[in-house]
Amino acid sequence: MDAFLAQLWIARWPIFDGFLMTIGISVGAIVFGTILGCIVGIQLVFGSFLVKLPFRLYVDIMRGTPLLVLILAAFYVPAVLGLSLSAPQAGTLALGLFAGAHIGELVRGSLQAIPPGQIEAGRAIGLRFPQILANVLLPQALRTALPPWINTGVELIKGSSLLSMIGVGELLLKTQEVIGRNFMTIQFYVFAGILYLVVNIALDLLGKSLERRLGARL
Amino acid sequence: MNYTLHFGAVWASFDHLLGGLAIGLGLAVAAVAIGTLIGLLSAFASVSHSRLLRAISGTYVLLIRNIPLLVLVLLVYFALPATGIRLDKYESFIGSLALYAGAYLTEVFRAGLLSVPKGIVEAGRAIGLTRLQTNLYVVAPVMLRNSLPSLGNTFIGMFKDSSIAAAIAIPELTFEARKINVDTFRVVETWSVASGLYIAACFTIAALLRMLERRFPKF
Numbered sequence: 457m458d459a460f461l462a463q464l465w466i467a468r469w470p471i472f473d474g475f476l477m478t479i480g481i482s483v484g485a486i487v488f489g490t491i492l493g494c495i496v497g498i499q500l501v502f503g504s505f506l507v508k509l510p511f512r513l514y515v516d517i518m519r520g521t522p523l524l525v526l527i528l529a530a531f532y533v534p535a536v537l538g539l540s541l542s543a544p545q546a547g548t549l550a551l552g553l554f555a556g557a558h559i560g561e562l563v564r565g566s567l568q569a570i571p572p573g574q575i576e577a578g579r580a581i582g583l584r585f586p587q588i589l590a591n592v593l594l595p596q597a598l599r600t601a602l603p604p605w606i607n608t609g610v611e612l613i614k615g616s617s618l619l620s621m622i623g624v625g626e627l628l629l630k631t632q633e634v635i636g637r638n639f640m641t642i643q644f645y646v647f648a649g650i651l652y653l654v655v656n657i658a659l660d661l662l663g664k665s666l667e668r669r670l671g672a673r674l
Numbered sequence: 675m676n677y678t679l680h681f682g683a684v685w686a687s688f689d690h691l692l693g694g695l696a697i698g699l700g701l702a703v704a705a706v707a708i709g710t711l712i713g714l715l716s717a718f719a720s721v722s723h724s725r726l727l728r729a730i731s732g733t734y735v736l737l738i739r740n741i742p743l744l745v746l747v748l749l750v751y752f753a754l755p756a757t758g759i760r761l762d763k764y765e766s767f768i769g770s771l772a773l774y775a776g777a778y779l780t781e782v783f784r785a786g787l788l789s790v791p792k793g794i795v796e797a798g799r800a801i802g803l804t805r806l807q808t809n810l811y812v813v814a815p816v817m818l819r820n821s822l823p824s825l826g827n828t829f830i831g832m833f834k835d836s837s838i839a840a841a842i843a844i845p846e847l848t849f850e851a852r853k854i855n856v857d858t859f860r861v862v863e864t865w866s867v868a869s870g871l872y873i874a875a876c877f878t879i880a881a882l883l884r885m886l887e888r889r890f891p892k893f
Contacts, residue, residue, distance in 0.1 A: 516873070517873060520834075520877065521834075521869040521872050522834040522835065522836075522837035522838075522848065524837040524838060524840065525837055525848055525851070525869055526869075528855070528865065529869065532855060532861045532865065533861050533862055535861070536677050536861045536862060537677060610740065613742075614742040616742075617742035617744045618742075618744055620744070621744075621841060628745060628748075632748075641752050641753045642749070642753040642756055642757075645745060645748060645749040645753055646749070646753075649741045649746075649749065652740065652741050652742055652745065653737065653741055656741075657740055660740070
């Protein structure tokens, strides 16, 4: 154990950098994915057939393809199309597109769960559609979508570990590099696992408390 | 943007991709089969009267669900040999994926167990079945049928997660695709075909599962 702590002390900065990279990429992906997901979800519910089609296609492709394939594709494909993305950028793009599809389905589900009477009531008091969306539908959808949204965040933090395979210096890759130096395989993988656990459980608890509070207010 | 699509290089290795797809499906089937056993035990533990069993099941689910699968896979593959347990890469990956699937299936079966109407459990007890017999002949079939949709979703999820086996050099679909990608640099073609194969497989499985669900009416 002492030997492990000594090695951990030596490796503290690389692991800390990796940890920050994991958090940074996950935050970037959830922000990108949430904006995208809201657009997708609203179009899937209220768009015309022709508008729905490409969004439906996007969601089905993202949900039918493994995240690792998306990440590898985002890493290799932009280069040949003349777009040069760094590995962290490609990784954030892949995770964000993936999150966008999942959040899109979440938003669709929670919008459809609102009784249609609400829209009619909004119209009856003279609100226009954007106003109905902003003041009537979205606040209610937020309540049902929030717990699974937090869950998407947990999935993204877990998924960001796959970025180690395209050379993004996040927590797992940094851990592997440290293991390459000191061969303390079990100790450092377990340590990385514990870091992931702590963040994810904290997120999970945050989600539960938000759910309780929103549930009480609305 | 000067890129002309040229699928020839991908079709030349298409049988490798199909072979990879079959390996991925095999990994998922094996993992979900073992995971179902783990999940059933853990789900019954999670609704049992014993506080210890509930705590064990709860901790297992909490730990596994919050750790990335890749970390679990690497830990089992690279760290277990240090403790004297030697597994080949297939065994080790199936083991990790089964452990992972077990945690998700615990939740699935737990929900299924809670959905079993109390009346039929009491009816089973009333006609003189023991607690074990009631669980086996009354609760289990109803619970399995009720959890069929979520079980199917978990299977599809695990099939997609089998792509992570590429990290420990199991030649499944993603691994083969990456190989073609690096060999030929037909980037767009390779990844669209690989993604298409995954999507086609997922939709086929989903359609088969819907048929299965129709075949056995819900209780």
